[in-house]
Amino acid sequence: MQFTINRSAFIKALNDVSRAISSRTTIPILTNIKLVLNDEELVLTGSNADISIETTIPQSDTSTQLVITTPGGITLPATFFINIVKRLPNDSMTLTVEGLRATITSGASSFTINGQDVQNYPQLPEMDDVQSLSVSAAQLVDIISQTKISASTQESRPILTGIHLELTGNSVKAVTTDSHRLSQRIVHLTGTDADVDANVIIPAKSFNELQALLEGQDRVEIKFSTNQAVFDLGHTTFYSRLLEGNYPETDRLIPTESTTQITIEASSLLGAIDRASLLSHESRNNVVQLSLTSGNAVLTGTSQEVGQVTEELNATSVEGDDLEISFNPDYVRDALRVFNGKKVAIKFTSNLRPFTLTPEGETDNKQLQLITPVRTF
Amino acid sequence: MQFTINRSAFIKALNDVSRAISSRTTIPILTNIKLVLNDEELVLTGSNADISIETTIPQSDTSTQLVITTPGGITLPATFFINIVKRLPNDSMTLTVEGLRATITSGASSFTINGQDVQNYPQLPEMDDVQSLSVSAAQLVDIISQTKISASTQESRPILTGIHLELTGNSVKAVTTDSHRLSQRIVHLTGTDADVDANVIIPAKSFNELQALLEGQDRVEIKFSTNQAVFDLGHTTFYSRLLEGNYPETDRLIPTESTTQITIEASSLLGAIDRASLLSHESRNNVVQLSLTSGNAVLTGTSQEVGQVTEELNATSVEGDDLEISFNPDYVRDALRVFNGKKVAIKFTSNLRPFTLTPEGETDNKQLQLITPVRTF
Numbered sequence: 077m078q079f080t081i082n083r084s085a086f087i088k089a090l091n092d093v094s095r096a097i098s099s100r101t102t103i104p105i106l107t108n109i110k111l112v113l114n115d116e117e118l119v120l121t122g123s124n125a126d127i128s129i130e131t132t133i134p135q136s137d138t139s140t141q142l143v144i145t146t147p148g149g150i151t152l153p154a155t156f157f158i159n160i161v162k163r164l165p166n167d168s169m170t171l172t173v174e175g176l177r178a179t180i181t182s183g184a185s186s187f188t189i190n191g192q193d194v195q196n197y198p199q200l201p202e203m204d205d206v207q208s209l210s211v212s213a214a215q216l217v218d219i220i221s222q223t224k225i226s227a228s229t230q231e232s233r234p235i236l237t238g239i240h241l242e243l244t245g246n247s248v249k250a251v252t253t254d255s256h257r258l259s260q261r262i263v264h265l266t267g268t269d270a271d272v273d274a275n276v277i278i279p280a281k282s283f284n285e286l287q288a289l290l291e292g293q294d295r296v297e298i299k300f301s302t303n304q305a306v307f308d309l310g311h312t313t314f315y316s317r318l319l320e321g322n323y324p325e326t327d328r329l330i331p332t333e334s335t336t337q338i339t340i341e342a343s344s345l346l347g348a349i350d351r352a353s354l355l356s357h358e359s360r361n362n363v364v365q366l367s368l369t370s371g372n373a374v375l376t377g378t379s380q381e382v383g384q385v386t387e388e389l390n391a392t393s394v395e396g397d398d399l400e401i402s403f404n405p406d407y408v409r410d411a412l413r414v415f416n417g418k419k420v421a422i423k424f425t426s427n428l429r430p431f432t433l434t435p436e437g438e439t440d441n442k443q444l445q446l447i448t449p450v451r452t453f
Numbered sequence: 454m455q456f457t458i459n460r461s462a463f464i465k466a467l468n469d470v471s472r473a474i475s476s477r478t479t480i481p482i483l484t485n486i487k488l489v490l491n492d493e494e495l496v497l498t499g500s501n502a503d504i505s506i507e508t509t510i511p512q513s514d515t516s517t518q519l520v521i522t523t524p525g526g527i528t529l530p531a532t533f534f535i536n537i538v539k540r541l542p543n544d545s546m547t548l549t550v551e552g553l554r555a556t557i558t559s560g561a562s563s564f565t566i567n568g569q570d571v572q573n574y575p576q577l578p579e580m581d582d583v584q585s586l587s588v589s590a591a592q593l594v595d596i597i598s599q600t601k602i603s604a605s606t607q608e609s610r611p612i613l614t615g616i617h618l619e620l621t622g623n624s625v626k627a628v629t630t631d632s633h634r635l636s637q638r639i640v641h642l643t644g645t646d647a648d649v650d651a652n653v654i655i656p657a658k659s660f661n662e663l664q665a666l667l668e669g670q671d672r673v674e675i676k677f678s679t680n681q682a683v684f685d686l687g688h689t690t691f692y693s694r695l696l697e698g699n700y701p702e703t704d705r706l707i708p709t710e711s712t713t714q715i716t717i718e719a720s721s722l723l724g725a726i727d728r729a730s731l732l733s734h735e736s737r738n739n740v741v742q743l744s745l746t747s748g749n750a751v752l753t754g755t756s757q758e759v760g761q762v763t764e765e766l767n768a769t770s771v772e773g774d775d776l777e778i779s780f781n782p783d784y785v786r787d788a789l790r791v792f793n794g795k796k797v798a799i800k801f802t803s804n805l806r807p808f809t810l811t812p813e814g815e816t817d818n819k820q821l822q823l824i825t826p827v828r829t830f
Contacts, residue, residue, distance in 0.1 A: 156735060163728045177760075184767065185728055189760035304543070351540045351562055358533060382533070383554075383566035390561065 077113055077148025077173035083135070083164060083182070085303050089131045090158045092123040092312055095285040096129040097154045103198070108151035109158070110197045111171075112198035115147055121200070122154065127282050128200055128315040129289070141168060148173055149194035160187050187202035200315060203301045209270035213293040215263055219250045220283045222261040222443060225410040227280030228254035238277035240323040246270045251326050252280065257407050258326060258446040259414075260431075267295070275325055289314060328375070330441060331432060334423035336396035338373055339436050340389060342415040348375050348387040349412065353405040359383040362406065363450050368399045368424075377405075392419060392436075401427040402452040408433075411445035454490055454525025454550035458510070459518035460541060460559070467506045469689055470499040472662040474531045474802045475505040480575070486535070487530035488548075490523055491528040495516060498577070499531065504659050505577055505692040506666070512702075518545060520698035521742050533732045537564050577692060579679045586620070586647035592640055596627045598632065598662045599820060602787040604657030605631035608683055616652035617700040623647045628703050629657065635706060635807075635823040636791075644672070651677050655702055659693035666691060707818060708809060709740040711774035711800035716752055716813050717766060719792040725752050725764035730782040735759040739783065740827050745776045750793075754782075769813075778804040779829040788822035 090109070099107055101124055106450050110121040118133045135142045151174045157180075159171065164182035171177045173191070180187045186280065220239070228236035233255075242249045248266045289309055290296065297308040300318075307314040352364045359379035367374045371387035401424060411433050412420065419436040433445040467486070476484055478501055487498040494511040512519045527550045534557075538546065541559035550568070557564045596615070605613035611634075613812045619626045623642045628635065666671065666686055674685040677695075684691040697790060729741045729752050736756035744751045750766035788810050789797065796813040812824040 156731065159729070159731050163724070163731065165724055165728075184765035186763045187726070187728075187732070187760060188762075190758070230820075270696070347542055350563070351537070351542075354533065354536050354540065355564070381567075383564060385565075386563045388561035 077111075077150060078145035078171065079113055079118060080143040080145070080168055080170045081118070081143070082139070083167055083169050085133065085140040085142075085170070087158075087162055089120055089133055092131050092163070093120045093129050094120040094154055094158055095288060096124055096380065097215060098124040099155065100267050101125065103339060105151060105192055105196055107145045107154060108192060108197070109154040110149070110194060112194060113144060117145065118142060118144075121197070123198065123200075123315075125198075126279060126317055127285060129285070129312065130200065130315075131312040133311070135351040144241045150176065150178055150191040151194055151197050151398040152178055152189060152191045157189065160189070176243075195325065200220050201297060201301075201304045201317075203304060203306060204226050205302050206299050207272045207274055207296060209246075209265070209272050210268045211265055211270075211296050211298055212267055213290045213296050215265060216296055216298075217287060217290055219248060219261050219263060220287055222414050223250045223252045223259040224280045225285055225414065226254055226257045228258035228408045230254070235277060235319055235321045235323060237279055237281070238319040238323070239280050240277050240282065240326075241274070243270075243272045243274040245272075251323070253324070253326060256404070256448050257411070257413075258329060258444075260326070260330070260441060260444040260446075261427060262440075262442040271298075276300055276305060277319040277321070278305050278316055279319060285408070286314050286316070290448075309412040329430065330426050330446060331423070331430065334396070334425055334432075336368055336399045338368060338389075338393075338394050338422045339392040339419055340373070340422070341392070342352050342412045342418055342420050344438070346409060346412045348389055348414070349409050352377045352387055353409065355385045356378060356405055357380055361450075362404055363452060364405045365400060365402050366453070368394050368396075368401075372434040396424075399424055399427060399429070402450045403447060404450060407447045411447065414445065454488075454529060455522035455548065456471050456490055456495060457518070457520040457522070457545055457547045458495070459495040459516070460519040460544055460546050462510065462519075462536060463546070464535075464539055466497055466510055466560065467538060469508050469666060470497045470506050470532055470794060471535055472665060473499040473501055473504050475501040476532065478502065482528060482569055482573055483575070484531060485569060485574070486531040486572060487526070487528045488530075489526040489571060490521060490524045492521065495521075498580070500572070500575065500692075501654060503694055504574075504662060506662070506689065507577065507692075508689040510688070521759075524536070526738075527553065527555055528571055529555055529568045529570040531565060533566065533582065537566070555573040575599050578678075578681045579757060580676060580681060580683060581680050583761060584649045584651055585651050585674060585676040586623075586642070587645045588642055588673050588675055589644055590667045590673050591640060592808065593673055593675075594667055596625060596638050596640060597664060599791050600627045600629045600636040601638035601657045601660055602791065603631055603634045603822070607631070612654060612696055612698045612700060614656055614658070615696040615700070616657050616660065617654050617703075618651070620647075620649045620651040622649075628700070629699070630703060633781070633825050634788070635703060635821075636788075637707070637818060637821045637823075639817075649677075649775070653682060654678055654696040655682050655693055656696060663691050663693070666679050683760075690763050699807045706807065707823060708800070708802050708807065711773070711802055711809075713745055713771075713801040714744060715799045716765075716769040716796055717796055717799070718769070719789045719797050721767050722797070723789045723793070724787065725766055726782045729754045729762050729764055730786065732756060732759055733761045733782055738827075739781055740779050740829060741782045742777060742829070745771050773801075776801055776804060778808070779806075779827045780795050780824060784824045786826065 166183040169182040299306040355377040376389040378384045543560040546559040676683040732754040741754040746803045751766040755761045
């Protein structure tokens with residue numbers, strides 16, 4: 077195996093693939109990056125068993141300056157190999173593999189490092205029974221960023237670590253909940269005549285890496301099989317396993333009426349919450365109180381040890397019954413960041429029942445954050 | 454105690470003082486910041502027992518918008534207080550102290566936090582038997598940055614964690630050594646008619662914080678007493694304790710002749726060392742070899758487990774006897790960074806004796822880095 081390549085183009089591809097590679101893996105060969113060279117292209121693969129990323133550098137793309145001398149394959153220790161490639165002195169580099177030894181040369185610099193047989197690297201999953209649809213990358217990012225905040229990070233109920241996607245016709249409903257809060261986003265997909273019918277749960281942390289790859293992309297082809305979701309971004313393909321099981325029914329958790337409502341600029345409330353949480357984070361229990369009385373809204377935090385904070389909120393309107401309610405300010409902060417730049421309507425039923433945040437004027441729950449209050453008496 | 458102040462000016466002063474404050478201290482009140490207000494100025498103090506920083510905000514400086522209502526003093530939890538000040542909503546803020554409770558107000562935001570009595574805060578050291586001199590900030594930074602790399606970070610021989618300064622007339626000689634390497638910098642102070650005679654050892658880590666304060670400064674007044682060095686930067690004063698004991702004699706460690714010499718661009722050698730150390734860092738012993746043979750210079754690293762690296766160096770000249778020598782690449786890297794942008798002369802006597810790095814053409818050891826090789830046979 078031997079090829080010469082433009083180092084910048086190679087580094088870009090290595091960075092993309094390395095997003096899937098973790099140094100903490102129970103399968104040692106997955107700390108390696110797989111390189112396979114055929115007569116036309118170089119294919120790089122990285123994986124952590126949950127997600128896999130494969131990217132192709134075609135010889136036909138002249139900007140890569142890829143010159144293929146001898147096809148072949150090898151796997152190399154990812155972090156070490158990428159650090160070497162990044163620090164080489166010249167614009168171009170040559171990789172030569174003999175047996176399981178790879179020699180990397182660039183200018184007056186030469187490295188020889190030990191690799192492992194490409195045959196020992198796990199195969200990427202086969203796709204069976206496939207449904208596919210084309211989605212705008214911007215819409216996909218919108219769905220992910222509005223829901224991933226409420227996915228659980230605890231493995232005690234693995235199903236809750238996922239984003240639940242229900243696809244019907246060209247509509248997508250995405251829901252997450254960690255049982256303290258819930259996020260819901262419903263969109264009609266644009267620029268597609270997709271007509272799929274799928275119900276899948278994708279690990280929310282898979283999307284952290286996908287989001288980075290989506291930057292600068294226009295559209296994405298998504299395919300679902302029994303246990304995999306595949307996102308095709310042209311030269312790069314992203315694989316995520318699916319979570320198995322039934323996602324809990326969430327519609328019944330969303331209140332259908334309210335008795336108190338406040339409307340306020342998300343950024344203004346975010347500032348007050350950020351300050352109040354400085355105090356609550358120093359306390360044993362991370363809780364703040366919101367008091368809605370005859371048109372006034374006041375946020376307070378009190379801790380015997382640390383002190384107290386009072387924030388008079390600059391609300392557009394405070395309507396309905398008087399209410400005192402306590403909640404975790406971090407949940408409200410995460411929810412408000414999703415709405416940044418907009419006015420939000422926050423609707424309450426009682427200080428024991430979940431409250432909801434939606435964009436002002438929207439009533440169809442297409443963009444909804446729900447938070448369970450904290451009992452403080 | 455009560456005052457109103459421009460928040461940006463206050464944050465700048467808080468940031469300066471907080472450089473001395475550590476959350477890991479055996480004296481709990483030192484996690485606090487001390488505020489003392491008299492009729493004319495607000496004085497802030499932070500300390501970690503090794504270093505102390507005091508900064509004064511005078512009412513006469515109108516940019517601070519300091520309005521003094523009632524003089525007084527308090528100490529407040531530093532990190533918590535500074536985070537609050539940074540996130541307040543308005544350009545100005547008011548601090549009111551009643552007993553040991555401080556109320557911070559800005560716009561519709563109000564915090565009340567618990568402080569401690571200013572009487573319980575340690576006094577800054579009294580200066581006795583003082584010698585003083587004025588130094589250009591740029592020269593002081595030059596002395597520090599060229600020597601601190603070789604100060605020890607091990608507490609087994611505390612004296613070696615310091616920078617040894619010998620001042621005679623208007624000349625300063627600074628030396629550090631961790632017993633594996635040595636840095637020396639000798640300068641004639643400019644713009645001063647100082648005539649001091651002092652021999653002090655200042656903890657090298659004190660200078661990490663001082664360097665940040667020196668940015669944008671023109672000159673610094675330095676005072677030495679029996680156990681303190683004080684750096685007067687106008688509105689801010691920096692105190693460091695001195696290390697007690699006799700610094701080892703170092704002149705005899707510096708070779709007076711050489712048998713092999715290489716001259717090379719510091720940046721070019723730095724690139725090769727950086728790459729070679731990628732491999733040595735993956736090996737059990739962090740060592741690379743330099744081979745100087747009939748005008749050629751080659752850097753190599755070999756590790757059974759990891760692989761090998763060869764770097765042909767682009768030296769300006771290689772003169773004298775052939776030589777093979779092994780060393781810790783991190784030491785050479787640190788030394789080369791000091792010389793960046795210059796050509797360095799590296800002089801060797803044998804593969805068992807220390808070698809030196811100096812700027813090309815300089816023979817007076819005013820700017821010298823010395824490194825002990827590693828025996829590999």
